[in-house]
Amino acid sequence: MSNHSIQRIISTHESRSVTLLLITVALTYLVLFLGVPLFAVFYEALRKGWLLYWAALREPDAWSAIKLTLLSAAIAVPANLVFGIAAAWAIAKFEFRGRSLLITLIDLPFAVSPVVSGLVYVLLFGAQGWFGPWLQAHDIKLIFAVPGIVLATIFVTFPFIARELIPLMQAQGKEEEEAAISLGASGWQTFWRVTLPNIKWGLLYGVILCNARAMGEFGAVSVVSGHIRGMTNTMPLHVEILYNEYNFAAAFAVASLLALLALVTLLVKSLVELQARRSGEPL
Numbered sequence: 001m002s003n004h005s006i007q008r009i010i011s012t013h014e015s016r017s018v019t020l021l022l023i024t025v026a027l028t029y030l031v032l033f034l035g036v037p038l039f040a041v042f043y044e045a046l047r048k049g050w051l052l053y054w055a056a057l058r059e060p061d062a063w064s065a066i067k068l069t070l071l072s073a074a075i076a077v078p079a080n081l082v083f084g085i086a087a088a089w090a091i092a093k094f095e096f097r098g099r100s101l102l103i104t105l106i107d108l109p110f111a112v113s114p115v116v117s118g119l120v121y122v123l124l125f126g127a128q129g130w131f132g133p134w135l136q137a138h139d140i141k142l143i144f145a146v147p148g149i150v151l152a153t154i155f156v157t158f159p160f161i162a163r164e165l166i167p168l169m170q171a172q173g174k175e176e177e178e179a180a181i182s183l184g185a186s187g188w189q190t191f192w193r194v195t196l197p198n199i200k201w202g203l204l205y206g207v208i209l210c211n212a213r214a215m216g217e218f219g220a221v222s223v224v225s226g227h228i229r230g231m232t233n234t235m236p237l238h239v240e241i242l243y244n245e246y247n248f249a250a251a252f253a254v255a256s257l258l259a260l261l262a263l264v265t266l267l268v269k270s271l272v273e274l275q276a277r278r279s280g281e282p283l
Contacts, residue, residue, distance in 0.1 A: 160210040203270050
C-alpha cells in the first residue's frame with residue numbers, strides 16, 4: 001500500500017472521528033440545555049393530573065392572558081408583514097438617499113434591549129411622558145393598556161420579515177420585474193404576479209419567526225403592561241406572576257402551552273424549509 005493511500009485512510013478516519021465528536025457534543029448540548037428543560041416544563045405541568053392542568057388554563061386570568069397574547073400577535077404580524085414587504089422592496093429594488101439609514105433603523109430592535117424599548121414608550125406616552133398630557137386630554141390610553149402592548153410587540157418584531165426578505169430580493173435582482181413592466185404590466189400586476197411568487201417561501205418563513213417572537217415577548221411588554229391581571233397580562237407575564245405566587249402547577253401549565261406553541265412554530269418552520277428546498281427556491 002502506498003504512502004498516499006495510507007494518508008487517505010488516516011485522514012478519513014480522523015475526519016470521521018472529528019465529525020462523530022462534534023455530533024456528540026452538539027446532541028449533548030441540545031439534550032442538556034433544551035431537551036431536559038422542555039421535558040421538565042411538561043412534566044411539572046402534568047404532574048398533578050389533567051384536571052388541574054385544564055383548570056389552570058381555563059382560569060379567567062389565564063384565559064385572558066392567552067387571548068391577549070393571540071390578539072397582540074394577530075395585530076403585530078400583519079402590520080410587520082406590510083412593513084417588511086414595503087421596506088424590502090424599496091431597499092432591494094431601488095437606490096435612494098437614506099437607504100443605509102433605513103437598513104440601520106430596521107436593525108435597531110436587534111441592538112436595543114426590549115426593556116429599553118418599553119421604557120421609551122413609557123417616556124413618550126406615559127402620564128408624565130412627552131405626549132402624556134395630550135393623550136389624557138383626549139381620553140386616549142396607550143401605556144398600561146392593550147394598545148401599548150401591541151405597539152411594544154410591533155416594535156420588537158418588525159425586523160424579522162424585512163430582514164428575511166431583503167437579502168432574498170437582492171439576490172433575485174430586478175430583471176424579472178423590469179421585463180414585466182416592459183411588457184406593459186402595471187406596478188401592482190408586477191408585484192402580485194412576479195415579485196410575490198418569487199418571495200413566498202421567504203415571506204412565510206419571516207412570518208413564522210415574527211409570530212413566534214410576538215407570542216413570547218416579555219421585556220418590552222412587561223414595562224408597558226402594568227401587570228394588571230385579567231387585563232394587560234400576556235402569557236409570559238402571567239407565568240411570572242403565578243410563579244412568584246408559588247402557584248407552580250398553574251405557572252407550568254401556562255408555560256407548557258407557550259412551549260407547545262413554540263414547538264408547533266418550529267414544526268411549521270421545518271415544513272416550510274422542506275417545501276422550499278423541494279421547489280428549489282431559496283429562503
